[in-house]
Amino acid sequence: MATLKDVAKETGLTVSTVSRVLNNRGYISSNTREKVYDAMKRLNYQPNELARSLSKQTTNTIGVIVPHIDHPYFARLLSSLETxxxxxxxxxxxxxxxxxxxxxxxxMEMCKASRVAGIILCSGSVETERFRDLNVPLVTIERFLEYGTSAVECDNRQGGRLAAQHLLECGCTNVIYLSGENAVSMPADDRALGFMELCGQEGLHCLDPGKEIDARLYASLDYHAYIEKILTEFPEIDGIFASSDVIAAQVIQICSKRGIKIPEQIRLVGFDDSSIASLTTPGITTIRQPVREMAEMAVRMLIRAERKEIVPNRTTLPVTLIRRETT
Amino acid sequence: MATLKDVAKETGLTVSTVSRVLNNRGYISSNTREKVYDAMKRLNYQPNELARSLSKQTTNTIGVIVPHIDHPYFARLLSSLETxxxxxxxxxxxxxxxxxxxxxxxxMEMCKASRVAGIILCSGSVETERFRDLNVPLVTIERFLEYGTSAVECDNRQGGRLAAQHLLECGCTNVIYLSGENAVSMPADDRALGFMELCGQEGLHCLDPGKEIDARLYASLDYHAYIEKILTEFPEIDGIFASSDVIAAQVIQICSKRGIKIPEQIRLVGFDDSSIASLTTPGITTIRQPVREMAEMAVRMLIRAERKEIVPNRTTLPVTLIRRETT
Structure with missing residues (x-):
């Protein structure tokens, strides 16, 4: 069986350069990379990461736990994490x-058994107690855990304020915050906080949808019945801030069915700027989470924590208003 | 450090039952599962999968390669594959x-180095030559490779026929197939084949959009300019079959901007039945790929191939028409 040395000899490169290509570390030109892979193929060289990992007692692997891959926000987040x-x-x-x-x-147990370098937990509603006594770095995104290593969030409060400010500037007088979050306390709750805070400061009337939100809503991602109920209960609504673009898309559907014109009669602001926001008709004005930057930050925190460096326990990134056709 | 035996003793279960829980093999009641995990936590037992994998020279890991995680079809497929x-x-x-x-x-090299049990390649446009001489099972979904182990597809031709049949029944007279596929030959090309076949049989006039589709379209997933061009070129269109729901969603946007009413003036059928199909306004009538079943089939094929069993080299699953509001 061919060795690393054989590959180096075949390519005319040093063993350390070949090793850097295999470990994907440091700058390597695409030319060199290709040369190494070509030689590996010719010689049928097979690096054995299992053996290397066993001696290091860790792998270059990150365990990622998401609640819904099929939700456009998590799909985008996962894509950015992979990159x-x-x-x-x-x-x-x-x-x-x-x-x-x-x-x-x-x-969590499977991650630990696989000797992952660390775990990235995205949102979700699992009991926090379960994350005590983990022996690997645990980085959370849009979730804060007392026992976590580092939490990366977007500025949800600022997002709520931006949405309220924008609805105010559009001339709205009776606004409401529609959320699908469940019982567990989450950073996303600050969206409501910021929204109501600015409404209070500016004298914008903010309707109260009540507290009877069902956790099953978030699990099924089907908010139609809930939106129907709210629109019937509060016919005076002229501005809606939805806590996700998926909810906003369903608001558009219900309003269209009822003959309510968006943005003429109701102005609508979503949250996330996931792929769905630019694919609905009309396109959704939304609060953009800097998902790529949040993913990069989370991976960086995890790697630094793995190296036993001190990392911030909480990092908040700014959000921006993306204006489309619902306002 | 606690051993497997200690966990068995603590729970009062046999070593083989505990081992089955750890390996997630065979039927285990959730009660037993919980008991084992509780005991593992109390004893701080850490199974070392790396060591076990090294002796087996394989892992219970499947490498999955997708072209776009952020595309709603692949997000749903990935979710089903994970399950x-x-x-x-x-x-x-x-x-x-x-x-x-x-x-x-x-x-591919990283998968091999990680000693995956096999690779599932979803669609994508990479050169097929690269998949020669793989030493692990390679299962493809919606992609056929000469050197692959097993290909799982939906019945794309039937899907094309169903779409044409439905547009015909809706009273369309000038229909067109809009596709974002690129130069590489793919199973999805059969959608056009089935569509045109039925149009020919039934005397339904099928317009030819020409062959100048840019591969960059599929990479960026932004078809707006292409759709604008087609609608300008063929004002007589009254029925569109889009090769994905993402394209169909963009057709709705362009038609809305031009004041063309869907379904009154143009009837529209998508493909995939991904999450976007039920979130647009109007909701998209589409050809549903049985994504869950395709994912289960792909995983099953991979496991059987890993055990050196003979597996079908090509499996086609039926599609269905899901009627919503665009027709």
Missing amino acids: AAYQNGYKLLLFNSRERDEKEDEY | AAYQNGYKLLLFNSRERDEKEDEY
């Missing part, structure tokens, strides 16, 4: 919790 | 090729 991991020479082990505590728990 | 893998005791290593040959090539 950030790749650029740093890491691979992703993917787990979809579907909001089930016992599944998430099992995943 | 199917989990149910069979496998984990997913995730790779996003973004349609770049050299990245896909590197991923």
Whole structure:
């Protein structure tokens, strides 16, 4: 069987350069990279990462746990995490919790058994107690855990303020915040806080949808019945701030069915700027989370924590208003 | 450090039952599962999968390569693959090729080095030559490779026929097929084949959009300019079959901007039944790929191929028409 030395000899490169290509570390020109892969193929060289990982007792692998891969926000986040991991020479082990505590728990154990370098937990509603006594770095995105290593969030409060400010400037007088979050306390709750804060400051009337939101709503992602109920209860609404673009898309559907014109009769602001926001008709004005930057930050935090460096326990990135056709 | 025996003793279960829980093999009640995980936590037991994998020279890991995680079709497919893998005791290593040959090539090498049980390649446009001489099972979804182990597809031709039949029944007289596929020959090309076949049989006039489709379209997923051009060139169009729901969503946007009413003036059928199809206004009538079943089939084929069983080299699953509001 061919060795690393054989590959170096075949390519005329040093062993350390070949090793850097294999480990995807440092700058390597695409020319060199190709040369090494070509030689590996010719010689049928097979690096054994398992053996290397066993001696290091860790792998260049990050466990990622998301609640819904099929939700456009998490799909975009996952895509950005994959890119950030790749650029740093890491691979992703993917787990979809579907909001089930016992599944998430099992995943944590699978991650630990696979000797991942660390875990990135995206949102989700699992009990926080389960994350005590982890022996690997745990970075959360849009979720704060007392026992986590580092939390990366967008500025949800600023997002709520931007949405209220924008609806105010559009001439709205009766606004409401529609959220699908569940019982667990989440950074996303600050969207409501910022929204109501600015409404209060500016004297904009903010309607109260009540507290009877069902956790199953978030699990199924089907908010139609809830939106119908709110629009019937509050016919005076002329501005809606939805806590996600998926909810905003469903508001557009219900309003169209009822003959309510957007943006003429109701102005609508979403949250996330996921792919759906630019694919609906009309396109959704939304608060953009800097997903790419949040993903890069999370991967960087994880790698630094793995190296036992001190990392911030909480990092907040700014959001921006993206104006489309619903306002 | 605690051993497997200690966990068995603590729980009162046999070593083989505990081992089955850890390996996620065979039927285990959730009660037993919980008991084992609780005991593992109390004893701080850490199974070392790396060591086990090294002796087996394989891992319970499947490498999945997709071209766009952020595309709603691939997000749904990935979600289904994760579920199917989990149910069979496998984990997913995730790779996003973004349609770049050299990245896909590197991923193949990373998969091999990680001693994956097999690779599932979803669609994508990478050169087929690169998949020669793989030493692990390679299962493709919506992609056929001469050197692949097994290909799982939906019945694209039937899908094309169903779309044409439906547009015909809706009273359309001038229909067109809009596709974003690129130069590489793909199973999805059969959608056009089935569509034109039925149009020919039934005497439905099928317009020819020409062959100047740019590969960059598929990479960027932005078809607006292309759709504008087609609608200007063929004002007589009254029925559109779009090769994906993402394209169909953009047709709705352009038609709305031009004041063309859907479904009154143009009837529209999409393909995939991804999450976007039920989130647009109007909701998209579409050809549903049985994504869950395709994912389960792909994982099953991979596991059987890993065990050196004979597997079909090509499996086609039926599609169905899902009627919503664009027709």
